[in-house]
Amino acid sequence: MLTRFIPLDFLKILSDYWLFAFSYGLILCIVCNILSLILRRRYTRIIGSSAIVILLISAGVGTYYAYTPIVHHQTIERPEKANGQQLKVVVASDTHLGLLSNKKHLSRFVELANKEKPDVVILAGDLVDDSPKWFNEQQMEDELKKLQATYGVYAVLGNHEYIGDELPAVKQAMKNANVTLLQDQTVTIAGDIALTGRDDATNKKRASLKTLQKDVKSGQPWIVIDHQPSKTMNDPGVSFMMSGHTHAGQIWPGKWMTEFIYELNYGHEKRNGTDYLVTSGYGFWGPPMRIGTQAELWSVTLQFK
DSSP states (O other): OGGGTSOHHHHHHHHHHHHHHHHHHHHHHHHHHHHHHHHOGGGHHHHHHHHHHHHHHHHHHHHHHHHSOEEEEEEEEOSSOOTTSEEEEEEEOOOOBSSSSOHHHHHHHHHHHHHTOOSEEEEESOOBSSSSHHHHHTTTHHHHTTOOOTTOEEEEOOHHHHHTTOHHHHHHHHHHTTOEEOSSEEEEETTTEEEEEOOOTTSTTOOOHHHHGGGSOTTOOEEEEOSSOOSSSOOTTOSEEEEOOSGGGSBTTHHHHHHHHOSOOSEEEEETTEEEEEOOOSSOSSSSOOBSOOOEEEEEEEEOO
16 A cells, blocks of 8 residues: 555665664663663663664665675585586575565675686575565576685575575576576586475475485585484485575574574584585665674685595
């Protein structure tokens, strides 16, 4: 109803910023009330003014970190044999391409990714911000087509592709961008490395990892992309698993919640013979801000025997 009088784009921006103002405003309100009780009324005006300044500074700092991406470099040694001996993977997740995580932000990603001269580029889910509407309007496929990788660009679906309920349109958008979308599918890259992209866990009918393993030869290096991090971190046969989804909390103190929920909330860890990587993401959900985290992509060099 409101969209008859107010543009949808404006409502989207307003709601995203309001989410930040409400959540941080609530935290500051609680803190200010406690301080007022301790310090008494004569400091109330100073406390209130300080809260507003803190809110504005937080918004500015958060916006900077959301739009100023960094590249993390990681070298992982694996016991499996591969003809090429090493593979350079650039991975990003949670791009949430849309109105605020826009074409300019995507252009910066492409620039940083290409500088790494990757063998393969991985987009680990939550590709668009629920709907591909803004992706298509800004013709972001033109930017994604500029990615340069020896063996191509691969992606998986995230939970937000299902939230938007526009899967056919998302798939078409990725196809137009020359991005190969893997849904419980395995391809072979670099001659002898198996790359499996899992459907998101939102789809309760997705294939199990054990079922997907049937497409992988014994002893073959096996790379898996799964938007949501492994719950058990016990995935026999998997060499390297890449995930996102957590945003590492995105805005403090969200990190406390994601660390409680997920076995591995962020970063690289080797467990039960598998190397796991969970990235905090390149884009953002809701407010275009990151506090305690930063927009990022990873450049991972896998070294095989």
